[in-house]
Amino acid sequence: MxxxxxxxxxxxxxxxxxxxxxxxxxxxxxxxxxxxxxxxxxxxxxxxxxxxxxxxxxxxxxxxxxxxxxxxxxxxxxxxxxxxxxxxxxxxxxxxxxxxxxxxxxxxxxxxxxxxxxxxxxxxxxxxxxxxxxxxxxxxxxxxxxxxxxxxxxxxxxxxxxRDGQDPRLPRVAQKAREYLHANAQYDIGLDQLAAVTGVDRFRLTRAFKAAYGMAPHAYLVQLRLATARRLLARGEQPATVAMQLGFADQSHLGRWFMRAYGLTPALYRKRCSNLPDRQTRGL
Missing domain, CATH: 2.60.120.10 (Jelly Rolls)
Structure with missing residues (x-):
């Protein structure tokens, strides 16, 4: 920025x-x-x-x-x-x-x-x-x-x-993949694992998912984690705790993705929403 x-x-x-x-x-x-x-x-x-x-x-x-x-x-x-x-x-x-x-x-x-x-x-x-x-x-x-x-x-x-979950226009493969991502967002999910859940190969899975939701499964997983991070930070959770809880490699990793999506750091977002002081500022 x-x-x-x-x-x-x-x-x-x-x-x-x-x-x-x-x-x-x-x-x-x-x-x-x-x-x-x-x-x-x-x-x-x-x-x-x-x-x-x-x-x-x-x-x-x-x-x-x-x-x-x-x-x-x-x-x-x-x-x-x-x-x-x-x-x-x-x-x-x-x-x-x-x-x-x-x-x-x-x-x-x-x-x-x-x-x-x-x-x-x-x-x-x-x-x-x-x-x-x-x-x-x-x-x-x-x-x-x-x-x-x-x-x-x-x-x-x-x-x-x-609701999208029951929309017959969306391929069942994409729906199953999305449901799995929502249920397991904190884990390090691989495409092979997601493909096994949906019963198709990685390439068909990615095509179906992008057609249904406008982005690849890995990008959707990051956005899902970021949306959850916003809620946790607004409640006053520390960025380092949120990063660990949601499966980011570390606080800096969360910070980079958060900045790219929202234009501000997790610590600043937390401060503005919760009015709580920061206990740590490293790696934001």
Missing amino acids: TSHNWIDLTQDADTGIETLRAHFEGHAYDPHWHDSYLVGVTEQGVQQFNCRRARHQSTPGKVFLLEPGDIHDGEAPTADGFTYRMLYLDPQWLQRELGAVFDHAPDNSQLSFAATLASDARLAQATSLAFETLHRGELKIVRQTALDGLLERLTSHLHWRT
Whole structure:
């Protein structure tokens, strides 16, 4: 990350919502995914990213909407870079808060965004207001009112879709491999081992997995570990402990992958989300 790039991150204690404001020039971050719903607004410049097999360019005032598991990257195609603000919404919180609007969810379904990029001035305004109240730690009633305004605007961009685990369009080989990775993410899993579980050779496995999820099994495993690392760090776990628990070679190994995906170190992420002091800083 160059000296021109910066990140300002906090976490709301009541809702667990992370608020992030950042500026990047050139390459911002490698392809990765989150286990949260992402709602963000581009403030300045052109925010270019690949998601759902399409390239998007978000310009000032546009809202980008990503679901848990959506693989995306980020870069600035223009010299002045881009600035954006983002809300990371916990899926359980979102579904609970929208319960009164959507009544009961259909069986085996989850909330989904209709489009990745939206030109909705009122949603952009509601997103920015929610960001400001959470990021600045306004009174609880002010934060809740702003979030209600965001949810009200967000409903027109949400619908229910079938969960991936039961989606007949995804090859069974890819599903079995994904389930195995989720169940054994902390172990040093080899392709031969994964192929044996799915009953095909390594090459067919990799092709099926990439076709279904947009990245190779090894890359998916790293992203799965990183998503878990975010949760553990936000709860106050030390980076070295998280690295060991999730199967990274050491704290430095976790730090390199974390930086490439999110643009900040595990220690800084932990500090911003948990407000706990660091006991160690080596190898971040």
